[in-house]
Amino acid sequence: MGANIIYGKELATELREEMRQEVSELKAKNIVPGLTVIILGEDPASLSYVRGKQKASEKVGMESKLIEMPETTSEQDLLDLISEQNKDETVHGILVQLPLPDHISEQKVIEAIDPAKDVDGFHPINVGRMMTGQDTFYPCTPYGILVMLKKAEIETKGKHVVVVGRSNLVGKPVGQLLLNEDATVTYCHSKTPDLAFHTKQADIVIVAAGKAGLVKGDHIKEGAVVIDVGVNRVDGKLVGDVDFASVEPIASHLTPVPKGVGPMTITMLLHNTIKAAKKINDIN
Numbered sequence: 699m700g701a702n703i704i705y706g707k708e709l710a711t712e713l714r715e716e717m718r719q720e721v722s723e724l725k726a727k728n729i730v731p732g733l734t735v736i737i738l739g740e741d742p743a744s745l746s747y748v749r750g751k752q753k754a755s756e757k758v759g760m761e762s763k764l765i766e767m768p769e770t771t772s773e774q775d776l777l778d779l780i781s782e783q784n785k786d787e788t789v790h791g792i793l794v795q796l797p798l799p800d801h802i803s804e805q806k807v808i809e810a811i812d813p814a815k816d817v818d819g820f821h822p823i824n825v826g827r828m829m830t831g832q833d834t835f836y837p838c839t840p841y842g843i844l845v846m847l848k849k850a851e852i853e854t855k856g857k858h859v860v861v862v863g864r865s866n867l868v869g870k871p872v873g874q875l876l877l878n879e880d881a882t883v884t885y886c887h888s889k890t891p892d893l894a895f896h897t898k899q900a901d902i903v904i905v906a907a908g909k910a911g912l913v914k915g916d917h918i919k920e921g922a923v924v925i926d927v928g929v930n931r932v933d934g935k936l937v938g939d940v941d942f943a944s945v946e947p948i949a950s951h952l953t954p955v956p957k958g959v960g961p962m963t964i965t966m967l968l969h970n971t972i973k974a975a976k977k978i979n980d981i982n
């Protein structure tokens with residue numbers, strides 16, 4: 699039979715429609731969720747993501763500000779801009795697009811964002827809250843994966859999840875969120891010998907390694923759920939970290955690239971921004 703293909707794009711459309719309704723209810727109370735997105739430089743993929751974020755937030759009725767700055771912007775100028783946005787009461791969410799140019803400390807920038815406006819969920823205070831099982835802003839891609847699994851009615855409690863990749867953006871937080879859901883989590887990475895030994899034991903494999911086609915059919919147990927977070931351009935084509943053709947006949951569920959996990963990233967950013975606006979205005 700082949701795997702059920704989980705399209706995040708469809709779920710994203712459904713959730714964004716619900717958010718449009720929620721934003722309109724907030725507007726009736728004179729609260730307009732506001733998002734500021736900051737980007738340095740002109741990397742085409744990053745520019746396309748931030749424009750996607752701006753368009754999506756406007757579409758659900760939010761106030762959206764995209765600040766495009768040159769790649770040569772100094773660290774201090776960026777920190778000053780963040781400080782202004784922290785003070786601006788019309789702004790509920792602040793996001794600085796990553797990666798940043800080499801002369802800027804990503805950590806300093808993330809820590810400069812008010813944790814109450816950190817809709818990316820990257821600030822150490824929010825990461826700490828997530829690690830200790832508290833409600834907070836969860837990083838958008840991992841949170842999107844969690845929502846996709848729930849929507850597809852895939853049980854995570856007691857399941858063995860193998861995460862391939864240990865980035866702060868995806869690998870580490872997705873493992874933590876699933877651990878919070880009572881999964882048993884194993885992390886693999888570029889220094890793990892015999893990757894297939896680990897992935898073959900998994901009920902759920904989440905691949906966020908940034909290596910096109912890394913995980914193939916012979917890495918997967920029959921009936922496993924496979925979530926592909928890779929975004930790689932090969933010969934001008936967008937491909938994931940999972941070799942779709944060899945995994946699809948073996949897995950029970952599989953996310954495609956594109957139209958799988960990717961669209962959920964922006965959707966959960968909208969969710970976090972609405973959450974920030976409600977929290978700042980003392981609405982549950």
Ligand SMILES: Nc1nc2c(c(=O)[nH]1)N[C@@H](CN(C=O)c1ccc(C(=O)N[C@@H](CCC(=O)O)C(=O)O)cc1)CN2
Binds near residue numbers: 793958963
């Ligand atoms: N501050 C942040 N920077 C980055 C984040 C982040 O969450 N916060 N994540 C990634 C990039 N990203 C959002 O910023 C992102 C990646 C992919 C997609 C997406 O919808 N992908 C589509 C394909 C789009 C295409 O054709 O390129 C898909 O998979 O279907 C959205 C957002 C790094 N930086």
